Amino acid sequence: AQSVSQHNHHVILSEAASLELGCNYSYGGTVNLFWYVQYPGQHLQLLLKYFSGDPLVKGIKGFEAEFIKSKFSFNLRKPSVQWSDTAEYFCAVNGNFGNEKLTFGTGTRLTIIP
Amino acid sequence: DADVTQTPRNRITKTGKRIMLECSQTKGHDRMYWYRQDPGLGLRLIYYSFDVKDINKGEISDGYSVSRQAQAKFSLSLESAIPNQTALYFCATSDDNRGLSNQPQHFGDGTRLSIL
Numbered sequence: 001a002q003s004v005s006q007h008n009h010h011v012i013l014s015e016a017a018s019l020e021l022g023c024n025y026s027y028g029g030t031v032n033l034f035w036y037v038q039y040p041g042q043h044l045q046l047l048l049k050y051f052s053g054d055p056l057v058k059g060i061k062g063f064e065a066e067f068i069k070s071k072f073s074f075n076l077r078k079p080s081v082q083w084s085d086t087a088e089y090f091c092a093v094n095g096n097f098g099n100e101k102l103t104f105g106t107g108t109r110l111t112i113i114p
Numbered sequence: 115d116a117d118v119t120q121t122p123r124n125r126i127t128k129t130g131k132r133i134m135l136e137c138s139q140t141k142g143h144d145r146m147y148w149y150r151q152d153p154g155l156g157l158r159l160i161y162y163s164f165d166v167k168d169i170n171k172g173e174i175s176d177g178y179s180v181s182r183q184a185q186a187k188f189s190l191s192l193e194s195a196i197p198n199q200t201a202l203y204f205c206a207t208s209d210d211n212r213g214l215s216n217q218p219q220h221f222g223d224g225t226r227l228s229i230l
Contacts, residue, residue, distance in 0.1 A: 009154070032216045043204065043221040044157075051216045090156060096216055101172065102147075106156040 002027040004093050006105035013081055014113050021076040021108050023065075023091035033074040034092040034102070035065055044090065050074065051096065061085070086112045117141045120205050120222035127195055128230050135190045135225050137205030145208045146188040147219065148172075148180060150201040157204065163188055164210065195229045202226050 005024045013019060025031065035047040048059025055067040065076045074091060090107045094100040121136045137146065144165045149157040149172075159172030161180040169180060177199060179191045192199055203226075206219040 034218060043223045044206075044219075045221075046218045049216075049218055101159055101162060102219060104149075104157040106154060 002031075002093055002095070002103045004091050004103050004105035006089075006091055006108050008108045009106070010109045010111070012111045012113065015083055016080050019076070019078040019081045019085070019110070021089055021091075021110070023074045023076065023105060025072050025074065025091070025093040027072075027093060027095060030096040032094050032096050032100075033065075033067060035059065035063070035074075035076050036090045036092060036104075038088045038090065038107075040087065047076070047089075081110075081112050083112045083114050086110060118205055118207055118220055118222035120203075120225050122225060123223065124226045126228045126230065129196055131195050133192045133195050133227070135203055135205075135227070137188045137190070137222060139186050139205075139207045139220075141207055141209075141220060142185075143207035143220070144185065144210045146182065147206040147208075148178075148188070148190045149204045149206065150174070150199075151204060151224075152201050160190065160203075197229045200227060200229045 003026045007022050033050040036044040037047050038044045047063050048057050050057045050067045058064045063078050067074050088107045088109050091105040092102050094102045118139045147162040148160040151157050158174050160178050162170050163182045166182050181189050202224050204224050205222040208219045209217040
């Protein structure tokens with residue numbers, strides 16, 4: 001069965017600091033990878049996704065993620081965070097073929113200090 | 115108007131009561147999902163449906179049932195609510211990309227359910 005690990009449960013950064021949130025997955029085939037963000041009191045929104053092609057994908061609000069197949073990782077990065085990035089971030093994975101369910105990580109809570 | 119609408123947004127009820135959470139969508143997607151979110155556990159899949167005649171159990175379906183009344187509607191029921199079903203519940207939809215599963219899911223605003 002597929003699984004997703006997000007080892008950082010709570011990250012606290014100052015504004016303008018660089019961000020990297022870890023995501024590791026286990027799955028035996030071709031994967032689709034997603035990062036979702038949940039702002040306080042809101043629903044999940046898609047930040048970015050990887051299906052194939054360039055392993056460095058860019059998303060909304062200056063976020064990017066790099067798929068490293070050999071490490072089964074899909075870490076999220078942002079060079080300079082803002083207070084408005086305070087949110088919970090979820091990594092998710094599914095297989096690309098057939099009716100594959102999406103498996104979410106447990107989330108990383110990001111707090112940005114002004 | 116929201117593309118994925120959940121009702122009610124908040125509900126407080128007592129142990130043993132039957133509860134129905136509704137989800138409707140205007141995105142025209144075939145696939146619909148119900149998740150629950152608990153602090154520190156992320157989102158866990160309760161049930162999912164890939165078209166009107168298709169219902170599948172997720173990882174935590176015990177104590178829940180669903181009904182896919184139409185392409186646009188997918189409801190979740192708790193037949194006899196218990197306190198450990200207190201959680202935030204999300205409905206989501208996704209497009210069927212010719213049988214592939216690479217389309218992102220679109221979430222509703224959630225229903226905060228408290229069972230006393």
